[in-house]
Every structure is written in C-alpha cells, then in structure tokens.
Amino acid sequence: MAGIIQLLPDRTANQIAAGEVVQRPASVVKELLENAIDARATVIKLYIKNGGCTLIQVDDNGTGMNTFDARMCWERHATSKITKADDLYNLNTLGFRGEALASIASVSEVEMKTKCAQEDTGTRIIIEAGNFINQENTAATQGTSIAVKNLFYNIPARKNFLKSISVETKHTFEEFQRIALSYPGITFEYYNQGKNQSKLESGNLEKRIHDLFNLKEDELITTNEDTDIVEIKGFIGTPKISKRTRGNQYLFANGRFIKDPYLNHAIISGYSNLLEEKKHPFYILFLKVDPKKIDVNIHPTKHEVKFEDGQHVYTLLQSVIKKTLGTHYVLPTDKQLLNAIETYPSLNINDRFATVHSPNVDTSFNPFGHKKPKTPTNWEKLDAILNTPINSPKQKTFFTQPEKETENTENNFDIFQIQDTYLVAKINGKLSLINQHRAHRQVLYERYSSEQAVSSQQLLFPRTLELSKSDFALYLEMQQDINALGFDISEFGQSTIIINGLPSELSKADGSSVIIQIIDDFKTNFQDLKIVKKDALRQAAAKNAAIKTGEKLNPTEMQALTNDLLACKQKTIDQSGKPIMVKLTKQSLERFFQ
Numbered sequence: 001m002a003g004i005i006q007l008l009p010d011r012t013a014n015q016i017a018a019g020e021v022v023q024r025p026a027s028v029v030k031e032l033l034e035n036a037i038d039a040r041a042t043v044i045k046l047y048i049k050n051g052g053c054t055l056i057q058v059d060d061n062g063t064g065m066n067t068f069d070a071r072m073c074w075e076r077h078a079t080s081k082i083t084k085a086d087d088l089y090n091l092n093t094l095g096f097r098g099e100a101l102a103s104i105a106s107v108s109e110v111e112m113k114t115k116c117a118q119e120d121t122g123t124r125i126i127i128e129a130g131n132f133i134n135q136e137n138t139a140a141t142q143g144t145s146i147a148v149k150n151l152f153y154n155i156p157a158r159k160n161f162l163k164s165i166s167v168e169t170k171h172t173f174e175e176f177q178r179i180a181l182s183y184p185g186i187t188f189e190y191y192n193q194g195k196n197q198s199k200l201e202s203g204n205l206e207k208r209i210h211d212l213f214n215l216k217e218d219e220l221i222t223t224n225e226d227t228d229i230v231e232i233k234g235f236i237g238t239p240k241i242s243k244r245t246r247g248n249q250y251l252f253a254n255g256r257f258i259k260d261p262y263l264n265h266a267i268i269s270g271y272s273n274l275l276e277e278k279k280h281p282f283y284i285l286f287l288k289v290d291p292k293k294i295d296v297n298i299h300p301t302k303h304e305v306k307f308e309d310g311q312h313v314y315t316l317l318q319s320v321i322k323k324t325l326g327t328h329y330v331l332p333t334d335k336q337l338l339n340a341i342e343t344y345p346s347l348n349i350n351d352r353f354a355t356v357h358s359p360n361v362d363t364s365f366n367p368f369g370h371k372k373p374k375t376p377t378n379w380e381k382l383d384a385i386l387n388t389p390i391n392s393p394k395q396k397t398f399f400t401q402p403e404k405e406t407e408n409t410e411n412n413f414d415i416f417q418i419q420d421t422y423l424v425a426k427i428n429g430k431l432s433l434i435n436q437h438r439a440h441r442q443v444l445y446e447r448y449s450s451e452q453a454v455s456s457q458q459l460l461f462p463r464t465l466e467l468s469k470s471d472f473a474l475y476l477e478m479q480q481d482i483n484a485l486g487f488d489i490s491e492f493g494q495s496t497i498i499i500n501g502l503p504s505e506l507s508k509a510d511g512s513s514v515i516i517q518i519i520d521d522f523k524t525n526f527q528d529l530k531i532v533k534k535d536a537l538r539q540a541a542a543k544n545a546a547i548k549t550g551e552k553l554n555p556t557e558m559q560a561l562t563n564d565l566l567a568c569k570q571k572t573i574d575q576s577g578k579p580i581m582v583k584l585t586k587q588s589l590e591r592f593f594q
C-alpha cells in the first residue's frame with residue numbers, strides 16, 4: 001500500500017530554508033558579502049536598488065570559481081568550506097552550511113559571472129526561482145559577481161512582509177557596516193541607486209571606525225585584554241558620546257557580528273553610573289574564543305551564538321569595560337586610587353583579572369586631557385569621599401587615630417554615611433566603603449532565596465491594579481512565588497489584581513508602582529538576562545524593596561545594614577558582578593601618602 005509520506009522536491013525544500021536564511025534583502029547582503037570574504041577578496045563592491053528589493057549585487061576580486069563549481073554552488077548543501085562534521089568545531093570561514101546560495105536562488109532571479117585563476121574564460125549563469133535557465137562562457141576578470149534581482153517575486157506573501165524601501169535600505173547599509181567593521185583590511189564600496197555612498201579604503205580598525213562614524217580620537221577608548229577564556233579587543237565610546245537610541249553597538253565573536261542581549265548587558269553594567277539614565281554607549285568589540293568553545297550553528301543567520309563559558313565571558317567583559325573606563329577616564333591621582341582599592345576577592349574571576357590584565361594597560365593614553373565629565377562619576381564620588389578627611393573633623397579622627405578603634409566589636413562599627421549613598425565603616429581594622437542600595441539589595445535577595453517566611457504588612461486600603469494581558473498571565477504564573485516574598489496579592493477579574501499587603505520593607509512604598517516596576521524588572525531579568533524565573537523575581541523584588549541611593553539612614557539603620565551585609569554569603573559583589581563593598585588596606589592607604 002502506498003504511504004502518505006513524500007520527500008519534498010528540492011525547490012520546495014530550498015524555499016523553506018530560504019524562510020530562515022533570507023528574511024529580507026539585508027540577509028542576502030550578509031550572505032553574499034561573507035562569501036566574498038571567504039573567497040579572500042580584497043576589494044568588495046555592493047550595489048543596492050530600491051532597498052535591495054529589485055537588486056542586490058556583490059562584485060568581488062576573490063578566488064572565483066571554475067565552470068563546474070559555478071554550477072555546483074547553487075545546489076543545496078554545496079559548500080567548499082567543510083568536508084566532515086568535525087570541521088564544524090574548527091571553523092575559519094564565515095559560511096559552512098552550503099545553503100545560502102540555494103536558498104537565495106529559490107526566491108529570486110540570479111545572474112552570476114565568475115572566473116578563477118586557472119581558467120581562461122569565465123562562466124555566466126542564470127537561475128530563476130530555483131530553476132536553472134542558462135550557463136555560458138563569458139569574458140571576465142578573476143573574481144565573482146552575483147546579482148540577485150526581484151527578491152521574493154515568486155512568493156508574494158514574503159514580499160508583502162517587507163518594510164518600506166528606506167527601511168530596507170537602512171538594513172542593507174547596517175549589514176554592510178557590520179561586515180566592513182569586522183574586516184578593515186578589505187576595501188568596501190557601497191552604491192545605492194547607482195550612486196556611491198561609502199568608499200572604505202583598507203586600513204586598520206581605527207581608520208575604519210573613523211571613516212564610518214566620523215568620531216574624534218578622544219571619543220574612543222582602546223580596549224585590549226587577553227585572558228584564558230576570551231580575548232577582548234576594540235573600542236568603547238566615552239560616556240559623553242552615548243546616545244538616547246541604541247544604535248552603534250557592535251559585538252563580534254570570532255569575526256561574526258552577534259546579537260547578544262546578555263553580553264550587551266555586561267557592557268552596559270560595566271559603564272555603571274558613568275552613563276546617564278536611558279543612554280546607550282557606543283562600542284565596537286571583538287571577542288575571540290577558541291572555536292571549539294563557541295557554537296555558531298544554533299541559528300541559520302548565525303547572528304546568535306552560544307559560548308561554552310557564557311557566564312565567565314559575561315563577567316570578564318563587564319570587568320574589562322569597567323577597567324578600561326576606570327583606567328582611562330580618570331586623572332593620575334585617581335589612577336593611584338584605582339591601584340589602591342582592593343575589591344574583596346569573592347569571585348575568582350576578579351583574581352585572575354587583577355593579575356592577568358593589569359600589565360596590559362597603556363597608561364600613557366589619556367584621551368581626556370584634564371577635562372572632567374559633567375556628571376560625577378564613580379571615581380569622582382570615591383575621590384570626594386577620600387578627600388573629605390582633610391576638612392572634616394569626624395573623618396580626621398577616623399584617619400589619624402586608627403589604632404584606638406581596634407576594640408570595635410563585630411556588630412558595632414564606627415560608621416557614617418556619605419552623600420546619602422555610601423557607608424564608610426571600619427571593619428576588622430580596615431576602611432570599608434559600602435554601597436547602601438546594593439548592600440540592602442543583596443541582604444534582601446539572600447533572605448528571599450533562603451525561602452524563610454518573609455513578614456508582610458497589611459495595607460489599610462488595599463489597592464487595585466489593572467495589568468496588561470501578558471503581564472497578568474505572567475502574574476498568574478508567578479503568583480505563589482510573589483506571595484512568598486511577603487506580598488499579599490490576589491486576582492480580581494480578567495486582568496486586575498488587588499494588593500492587600502506588602503513585604504514590611506516596602507510598607508512605605510506605593511504598592512501599585514512597585515508591583516509594575518517588579519514585573520518590569522522581572523521581565524528584563526528573565527527574558528533579556530535569561531536568569532531562571534524564580535531568581536529573576538527575587539532579584540527584581542530585592543532591587544525595588546531595597547534602600548535607595550540618596551536615602552538618609554540613622555546610625556541604627558547603618559549598623560543593622562552593615563551587620564546584615566556581613567552575615568550574607570556573598571558580601572562583596574552583587575548578582576550582576578558590581579561591587580557592593582570595597583576595602584582599603586593599610587598598605588594601600590600608605591601608598592597614598594608616599
């Protein structure tokens with residue numbers, strides 16, 4: 001009896017693959033440019049017409065193909081780049097799937113001319129909607145020219161999906177930029193509607209960035225660190241040139257442009273409060289890892305990759321940004337300060353960081369001259385704290401009579417608050433600086449994680465809050481966990497909740513806005529940072545319930561907070577790797593006065 005299962009015809013299979021590989025004209029640009037690079041071209045020209053919807057053409061002076069390969073390359077799974085599955089773990093080329101050209105040809109009209117060094121004449125091939133139309137000899141110089149015309153003309157549904165010509169054009173240029181950044185040694189030209197819009201002569205990365213973004217030298221800071229796990233190279237923008245819109249952020253992994261919200265977060269948090277709220281920094285960073293430790297095969301367009309050591313890469317990246325900014329964004333006295341500060345070595349990553357990275361810094365490079373940024377930076381704040389003793393009698397005693405205070409018991413510290421933000425305490429004979437918000441956040445986070453009952457305070461007037469449908473669904477899913485944190489919330493109707501009680505830490509807060517904020521932070525933690533659900537919620541709740549920066553604390557509160565922090569499992573670095581507490585040792589203090 002005949003079964004009902006059939007093999008898909010090649011053309012259909014290619015069109016299905018095209019659905020993944022070719023999302024829009026810019027995807028074709030990416031594939032063609034990458035092929036030209038893999039063919040070792042030194043000059044690559046890209047021509048776009050009508051956002052790439054009518055024409056995308058890439059001309060290169062690479063190896064070219066012989067008559068046989070010129071025909072073969074349009075077949076599915078046709079690749080010259082890997083011969084066995086093992087090669088996948090040692091890739092040195094951008095392509096390897098052998099499906100880009102077949103996919104592209106199945107949804108467009110293609111004309112290719114190519115010639116390799118070994119043959120006297122070139123080959124010209126025409127393919128329409130995956131059907132082979134013609135192949136002939138033609139006069140040509142070495143290299144390949146592929147013109148992709150009328151993209152999606154045979155799949156109207158996909159064609160309708162495209163955005164306006166200006167939007168698609170923008171995407172093609174972005175793709176061009178990413179690739180041009182990654183290969184500054186290659187000359188690239190971009191033509192739109194027949195007019196040259198960008199000509200990038202080969203050179204180094206600095207020149208390429210300059211040609212593309214027209215930035216001044218002192219607006220970029222060199223980043224160059226090498227660790228066992230990852231090499232991080234490139235440039236980051238000064239906080240001054242950060243923008244309201246997330247535009248110029250380029251992260252590459254082994255030469256491929258990647259989109260990685262998790263690592264993007266590492267970079268942003270490396271800037272910490274050097275960035276004004278809602279501003280996005282400029283960066284162009286190249287990560288290099290052992291090809292065996294990165295999986296580029298998880299997504300057909302290869303914009304997403306997976307690192308074996310993802311979490312370590314996160315922490316290292318964050319530390320490198322911090323250090324790059326810290327070293328370059330400060331005046332000489334601050335540099336001295338930077339050396340003097342010892343972060344408690346709670347993360348071994350920081351240990352290796354301190355030893356592996358310090359010597360590589362180009363200390364002569366100070367792009368800022370003597371200008372200081374307008375908004376106070378971390379370092380300036382710290383500087384302020386450390387400079388106050390000279391004028392402040394309270395602190396003077398603290399500095400000049402350190403020995404007298406050694407009788408401090410564990411739970412009664414000499415302690416005071418600076419700028420309503422930091423606590424300065426003497427703990428075990430060492431001067432310690434504590435970030436009050438982060439400290440409390442950690443205390444609460446550990447309390448929530450311990451799953452002990454958390455006390456809750458009933459509200460005199462319960463509040464109702466209407467949520468969006470998706471937030472309400474999220475709430476229902478997390479209801480039990482939310483109430484376990486000391487909230488007393490129940491649902492009411494289609495998408496409304498009633499807040500009857502709050503954790504005691506939040507008794508003074510406006511219940512509704514705190515809940516909205518927690519849901520929002522939860523989503524970021526969970527979706528962008530990929531933290532497990534329960535933990536994402538605990539972190540979100542801890543963040544919003546914690547004492548804020550700028551809140552005045554009385555001596556009892558300061559003592560209690562410090563004691564609570566010292567009782568934490570993790571006291572020195574918070575969940576995202578930012579310092580909670582730093583200490584100055586005797587030696588480091590002495591260095592100040594040498």
Ligand code: ADP
Pocket residue numbers: 031035036039060062063064065073078079080081094095096097098099100101102143144
């Ligand atoms: P992949 O790049 O994954 O191998 P493609 O479908 O993009 O698959 O290309 C198939 C093959 O065609 C490549 O492996 C390469 O041998 C050849 N090819 C494609 N573009 C070029 C080019 N511009 N110059 C030389 N050879 C090319």
Ligand code: MG
Pocket residue numbers: 031034035094095096098100101
């Ligand atoms: Mg390819």
